[in-house]
Amino acid sequence: MHIEIFITTNYYIGCFFIYFFMLYYCYYFYNMNRKSKRILVYGIVLLCVFGMVVVYKKNSTLPLVILNAVRFYFAGNPTEDVGYAPVSSKDFTVSVLASGLTAPTRIALTPDGEYMIVTQLTGEVFVFSRKNGVWNNKSRLAGKIDTSVLGFPPEELGLVGAVFSxxxxxxxxxxxxxxxxxxEGEIENRVSVVSLKERFGTLVFSADPEVIFTANVPxxxxxxxxxxxxxxIEGKSHLLFLIGEGFDAKRAQDLTLEGGKVMVIQADGSNPLGVRPxxxxxxxxxxxxxxxxxLAQNQYDARKRVLIGDTGPDxxxxxxxxxFF
Structure with missing residues (x-):
């Protein structure tokens, strides 16, 4: 408790001094000689470093979030001067179906091919419909997953996966x-399930999504x-899914921790059927x-093997x- 109070107090003191010196810099910088300007700039840099160190002690990931947000801000618009061209203009054309989305994360087609599900990092689930082979460029909101986070930037947290049973x-x-x-500010890896139903030419949530899985490690x-x-598996619906190690490599080899793993559960979140490794x-x-x-399953492979795109260990x-099966 004493250490926590010390860190918190010094954090706010550091913020106060940074703010004070920034004001001082704005009002008096142009009246200083070159040596004084240099000393002031060095002092501000040192105070910023001190503040980042204190923040790191409170939350080791927050400085990375701040740096990523700053980098994203100064990177400019990533769509500027970027074009898309088909491999063969005779066989394919490229056109924009929809715009104005906020950090779309997944696109999934219903098995009948009549609807396209698009998820946003912020939790919204949109549906595009197709009629006579042509996609409607107007989406409709099917529902929303409560993530309690703002999305990117500054964080990559939120809704990232949509999987049909x-x-x-x-x-x-x-x-x-x-x-x-x-x-409490802890991050939970979750899976929810909901049934979609057709209504007025689109798909909507038939009920509130039900949480069926929460990992046992933050x-x-x-x-x-x-x-x-x-x-x-054995004629029952299951979900095979990925959980990263959360920047803690030891989790990936610790069987007691649900991080750094490929997981499988039944549709209600219970233990899977079949022989378990x-x-x-x-x-x-x-x-x-x-x-x-x-990850994706090769439907043309007799063994139904699964492909996983993973960030390597080095x-x-x-x-x-x-x-897997």
Missing amino acids: SDYADTGNIFFLYTYKNS GNFSHQITDGIGVS YPSFPKLQAVGIRNAYT IHDRIIYAP
């Missing part, structure tokens, strides 16, 4: 993978829960994942090809 044609179920910041502002696929930890399908963002990223 293997029995979607019968149940209309869709899984949403996201991070949630609770009242997440982080990145390297979190990301993507999944709907699979059938780690019987004492039935929800674990594989270990050793760092920050995988996407300087190289990797694609993992694994027979």
Whole structure:
């Protein structure tokens, strides 16, 4: 308690001095000689470094968030001078279907191909419909997942995954993978499920989404829960999904922690069916994942192997090809 109060007090004192010297800088900078200007600038830099160190002691990820936000701000508009061209203009054309979205994270087509689900990091789930082979460029809101975070910038937290269940044609179920910041400020890796129903030519949530999974270890502002696929095991709907290690590499090899893993659960969040690779930890399908963002099942492979795009353990990223079932 004493250390926490000390850090908090010094943090606010540091902020006060930074603010004071910034005002001093604005009013008197142009009246100083060169040596005084240099001393003042060095002092401000040192105070900023001191403030970042204090913040790091309170929350080791916050300085990274601040730096990423600053970098994003000064990077400019990423769409400027960027164009898209088809590989073959004779066979393909490129056009903009919709604009004005806020950090879209996933695009998923319903199995019948009539609707397209688009999720935003901030939790909104939009639906585009198709009629006579032509997509409607006006989206409709199907529902919203409560993430209690603002999205990027400054953080990568929020709604990042949308997965149709293997029995979607019968149940209309869709899984949403996201991070949630609770009242204590801890980040939770979550999975919710909801049934979609057709209404007035679009899809909407039939009820409030139900949380079926919360990881047993806190997440982080990145390297979190990301993507999944709907699979059938012994005729029952399951979800196979990824959880990053939250910047703690030890989690990836610790079987007791639900981080840095490939996980599998039933549609209600219960333990999966079938033979399990780690019987004492039935929800674990594989270990050793760092920050995988996407996975897909090769439907043309007789073994139904799964491809995983993972951030590598060192300087190289990797694609993992694994027979999970």
